[in-house]
Amino acid sequence: MPATEKDSQPGLFRPAWTLAQRELIRFFRQRSRVIGAFGQPLLFWILFGAGLKNSFQAPDWSQMLGRPLSYQEYFFPGVAVMIVLFTAIFSTISIIEDRKEGFLQGVLVSPVSRLAIVLGKLTGGMCLSLIQAGIFLALAPLMGIQANLLQWSAIFGFLALLAFTLTALGFVMAWPLDSTQGYHALMIMLLMPMWLLSGAFFPGGESGWLSWLMRLNPLTYGVAALRRLLYWDYPLPVSAGLPSMGVSLLVTVIFASTCIGLSVALVSRQSERNVR
Amino acid sequence: MFASTPAIAVRNLSYSYLDRRALDGVSFSVTEGEIFGLLGPNGGGKSTLFRILSTLLPVQTGTVSIGEFDVTKQQRAVRGLLGVTFQSPSLDRKLTVRENLQHQGVLYGIPKAELQARIVSNLTALGVADRADQLVGKLSGGLQRRVEIAKSLLHRPRILLLDEPSTGLDPGAILELWSHLRELRKQMSLTILVSTHLLNEAENCDRLAILHLGRLVALDTPSSLRSSVGGDCLTIQSHDAGQLAILANDITSRLGVSVQKVGDVLRIERGNGLDLLRDIMSEFGSSITSVTLGKPTLSDVFVQRTGQTLSAAE
Numbered sequence: 001m002p003a004t005e006k007d008s009q010p011g012l013f014r015p016a017w018t019l020a021q022r023e024l025i026r027f028f029r030q031r032s033r034v035i036g037a038f039g040q041p042l043l044f045w046i047l048f049g050a051g052l053k054n055s056f057q058a059p060d061w062s063q064m065l066g067r068p069l070s071y072q073e074y075f076f077p078g079v080a081v082m083i084v085l086f087t088a089i090f091s092t093i094s095i096i097e098d099r100k101e102g103f104l105q106g107v108l109v110s111p112v113s114r115l116a117i118v119l120g121k122l123t124g125g126m127c128l129s130l131i132q133a134g135i136f137l138a139l140a141p142l143m144g145i146q147a148n149l150l151q152w153s154a155i156f157g158f159l160a161l162l163a164f165t166l167t168a169l170g171f172v173m174a175w176p177l178d179s180t181q182g183y184h185a186l187m188i189m190l191l192m193p194m195w196l197l198s199g200a201f202f203p204g205g206e207s208g209w210l211s212w213l214m215r216l217n218p219l220t221y222g223v224a225a226l227r228r229l230l231y232w233d234y235p236l237p238v239s240a241g242l243p244s245m246g247v248s249l250l251v252t253v254i255f256a257s258t259c260i261g262l263s264v265a266l267v268s269r270q271s272e273r274n275v276r
Numbered sequence: 277m278f279a280s281t282p283a284i285a286v287r288n289l290s291y292s293y294l295d296r297r298a299l300d301g302v303s304f305s306v307t308e309g310e311i312f313g314l315l316g317p318n319g320g321g322k323s324t325l326f327r328i329l330s331t332l333l334p335v336q337t338g339t340v341s342i343g344e345f346d347v348t349k350q351q352r353a354v355r356g357l358l359g360v361t362f363q364s365p366s367l368d369r370k371l372t373v374r375e376n377l378q379h380q381g382v383l384y385g386i387p388k389a390e391l392q393a394r395i396v397s398n399l400t401a402l403g404v405a406d407r408a409d410q411l412v413g414k415l416s417g418g419l420q421r422r423v424e425i426a427k428s429l430l431h432r433p434r435i436l437l438l439d440e441p442s443t444g445l446d447p448g449a450i451l452e453l454w455s456h457l458r459e460l461r462k463q464m465s466l467t468i469l470v471s472t473h474l475l476n477e478a479e480n481c482d483r484l485a486i487l488h489l490g491r492l493v494a495l496d497t498p499s500s501l502r503s504s505v506g507g508d509c510l511t512i513q514s515h516d517a518g519q520l521a522i523l524a525n526d527i528t529s530r531l532g533v534s535v536q537k538v539g540d541v542l543r544i545e546r547g548n549g550l551d552l553l554r555d556i557m558s559e560f561g562s563s564i565t566s567v568t569l570g571k572p573t574l575s576d577v578f579v580q581r582t583g584q585t586l587s588a589a590e
Contacts, residue, residue, distance in 0.1 A: 009385050010382065010383055010385035014382055015382050015383050018379050018383070019379070022368065025370075025371065025375070026368070026370050026371075029370055101365075101368070102362060102364045103367070103368045104366075105332060105366050106360070106362070106366030108331075108332060109330045109355055109358065110355060110383040111352050111355035111356040111384065111385070112383045113352075270332060272333065274332055275327050275332050
């Protein structure tokens, strides 16, 4: 065959960003999604916050704050993480739709690197998470949580990492599935318990089986890091439900790398699942 | 690249799903600039072959190369050479036509400076430029199909894979599509591989590979395939379908011609069909409803090679 023109390489970031943009456009064109990923956590926060107010026993570390810790305030970073988790679920459930609607096969036959396909999805999920969690976190002063610009940058930087991680986790779960019902089952049996046992919803105590489940749960370290960043100025002691900042970051980075690696491996595998 | 390198070379390719064998030792090669057809019923193996060529499915046994690249070892290079138009649309229905093509352009590494102009010229060539800013989901099936093709040609592939291109198109649009494809072939020495189960579409191909039950049962130009059948083709219908086998025997013993029973009709290939037609009518006229005499079609080729009609094989 005669050479026609020089083969152009699609690169990594440009295709990843175009796929991420597509996620954003689709999200904003579907109003119900906007309400689902943000409204439910907000509702949980208001209702659980009011309902559990009197039965809540604040963890020991709250004594460092020098003021009583209300349940609504304890629950606050947990709801932010829930928004990130729900957004990750909504972003990755679309993998199943993309495959059914045929869009995915068009992407898979293109010369774009499989990492770019994964990064596109994750970046889209991350942007949506940051927008929604950002709106929620604007309520922080209501809880008596004050933060300066540097602190907010750190908070958003960490949320970006966490959103990347959870979207990658959703990616790994959604990719092998061929129905959204299957995803719902995984969400209820795996993702919700993971969130419940992360210290987001209740402190797990310092001993007993529950505290061990929490220690083994990678999301515990995500919630802890966010909590520590919100209480930047207070030297909160390390405990089972609140690991140190260094450990939290390390676990989250390892968790993220594992999920991203698995995602890329899954996308790279040629499979009958991907054809229509 | 060398002129001797075929655009597509498939050698001894077999593929099995968990429960069945879809391709069984298929070999062929496609010359550069050729319009090559894969004809066969649904389930004959052409979809599996199409998916292996487009890199969606792995090569299990055998080898496949696209241009000078191996589809297993050099996937990325292969993907860059190919344009793929799927039967089921790969467009995002919630995006506009232009947005879909923009994403496509980036995925194929088309420089930013060129992209907009290319989108416009591709949409114009397929007659859908006026739809650029409409949501794909709002377009008719035929228009979506054209956008799909414009999308797969955007990066000026050297080889275009088209799966059942006529799906959802009206006859006028099919004619237009084919004249456009021939034009493209001329302009950019595009190689086109079409999979189809429609005979009139297969007629548009320079060469045809007929796939049946995962095997390649014929490979030649449409006209050579037709002339391989014989001069004329007689099709006989009887009012008593139950007696067809007996009738077939009687014709063979009295007139000395071989008769093929295909479904509810009898088929006879014959150098001079007109004489035979007269003989059959005078001998068996009473038990025959109708006899048709015609030049062989690709349908007859399929019947001759597989013993089944194309529609019955599905």
